[in-house]
Amino acid sequence: MNTDSTRRKRRMSPTTSSNKLASNVKWIKPRYLANQRERDRTHSVNSAFVELRHLIPTEPADRKLSKIETLRLAVSYINHLHCVLSLPNVTQNHCAFIKMRSNENDLDDNSEQHLCTFCVNHSSFSN
8 A cells, every 4th residue: 555655756768758858848948938028028117117217306316116106206297397388377386287177178267276296396495
């Protein structure tokens, strides 16, 4: 009677072993290449995030942002720059961030006014 602790492993014959090795080699190469492509893609995405982090003003300047923080701040910063460049009622230290309704192009009196995060940071440093 064999139990798990007394069971011996059978050795494979050389032909069986070489057949399995050959099939493993056929599988390993495509898998290795796919893994390498994924590593390259991940490296590329991470490099792009590093570049984007350098373009977004943060306080402190060397603050490490997560990927989601980077994306959210990038959107906010783009909106800030859009307001600075396009809105006529921009003051030196503050821009009015006008929240436009998604299906309206014209601003109206009911638009909500928000203070832009980047303007708040700029005004706190200039005072």
